[in-house]
Amino acid sequence: MKFGLQGRVLALAILFCAWFASTVVVAAEPSGAQARTVLVIGATGRTGREVVVKSLEAGYQVRALVRDEPRARASLGSEVTLIVGDVRTGERISEAVEGADFIISALGSNVRADPSNTPELVDFGGIQRLAKHAVESKIRHFILVSSMGATHRDHPLNRMYSNILIWKLKGEDALRTSGVPYTIIRPGGLTEARGGEFLPTMMQGDDLSRQGRIARADVAAIAVAALDRPEAMKKTFEVIASNTPGEPDWATLFGSLNVDAK
Numbered sequence: 206m207k208f209g210l211q212g213r214v215l216a217l218a219i220l221f222c223a224w225f226a227s228t229v230v231v232a233a234e235p236s237g238a239q240a241r242t243v244l245v246i247g248a249t250g251r252t253g254r255e256v257v258v259k260s261l262e263a264g265y266q267v268r269a270l271v272r273d274e275p276r277a278r279a280s281l282g283s284e285v286t287l288i289v290g291d292v293r294t295g296e297r298i299s300e301a302v303e304g305a306d307f308i309i310s311a312l313g314s315n316v317r318a319d320p321s322n323t324p325e326l327v328d329f330g331g332i333q334r335l336a337k338h339a340v341e342s343k344i345r346h347f348i349l350v351s352s353m354g355a356t357h358r359d360h361p362l363n364r365m366y367s368n369i370l371i372w373k374l375k376g377e378d379a380l381r382t383s384g385v386p387y388t389i390i391r392p393g394g395l396t397e398a399r400g401g402e403f404l405p406t407m408m409q410g411d412d413l414s415r416q417g418r419i420a421r422a423d424v425a426a427i428a429v430a431a432l433d434r435p436e437a438m439k440k441t442f443e444v445i446a447s448n449t450p451g452e453p454d455w456a457t458l459f460g461s462l463n464v465d466a467k
């Protein structure tokens with residue numbers, strides 16, 4: 206079949222328009238992690254700061270609810286959007302949560318340094334409040350760093366830190382029952398090791414005979430790897446570092462865990 210000059214020009218014009226339209230659509234539609242916002246709670250803390258670093262590395266936009274803006278800016282750099290607030294009062298929490306896609310909390314009370322910052326108000330009340338706002342704002346996934354031993358009422362940490370593990374479990378329960386998609390990470394003892402060396406050992410059942418330690422950087426890596434991952438949803442697990450070096454296969458690691466009983 207032969208086309209005249211006009212036909213060929215028309216065909217070229219149609220092809221060009223189709224190409225231009227597809228280019229415009231791709232450019233206008235933000236892709237993957239780059240378009241998504243993670244709200245980090247406890248970002249000025251030792252684990253939270255690692256969460257911020259790893260979220261930025263993964264291409265997420267990061268915002269943080271912080272109590273001390275100058276200290277947070279110095280610690281977290283200029284890429285992070287800061288919102289000044291306190292989980293005990295709820296001050297500016299709705300503003301922090303509104304429009305975010307995900308929440309990662311590495312929040313922790315510090316009752317010894319500040320007797321008014323109790324586990325009841327922070328590890329329970331703060332998480333309960335955040336979970337409520339997360340539901341209202343349709344947060345896609347809320348990842349909570351809790352603690353190994355949370356189910357053991359007679360754990361010595363409860364006597365030392367105003368029932369911290371008891372309140373952490375209540376915070377976990379508030380998240381689990383909130384309706385927001387969640388993952389709860391219960392690390393063993395946290396260390397300042399640089400991380401990325403040893404595969405994590407993920408366990409369920411809060412069995413204290415299998416205690417161990419893990420780098421804060423590795424806990425942060427697990428939290429960021431879990432984001433929006435179907436295999437991680439509605440799961441609570443303990444984690445320590447193994448002795449095995451290697452690159453985690455996240456789908457297999459998260460996929461091997463059981464979904465929480467209702």
Ligand SMILES: NC(=O)c1ccc[n+]([C@@H]2O[C@H](COP(=O)([O-])OP(=O)(O)OC[C@H]3O[C@@H](n4cnc5c(N)ncnc54)[C@H](OP(=O)(O)O)[C@@H]3O)[C@@H](O)[C@H]2O)c1
Binds near residue numbers: 248250253273290
């Ligand atoms: N230490 C361990 O071996 C261990 C083991 C297992 C689990 N964990 C848990 O892992 C998590 C992270 O631990 P970490 O040692 O990395 O924490 P961290 O360094 O003590 O940091 C705690 C963070 O929570 C923030 N925060 C405290 N009270 C707040 C409030 N009222 N409103 C808003 N933010 C508040 C702090 O902000 P400021 O900077 O303003 O104080 C800080 O950013 C904690 O939940 C901890 O209990 C710890």
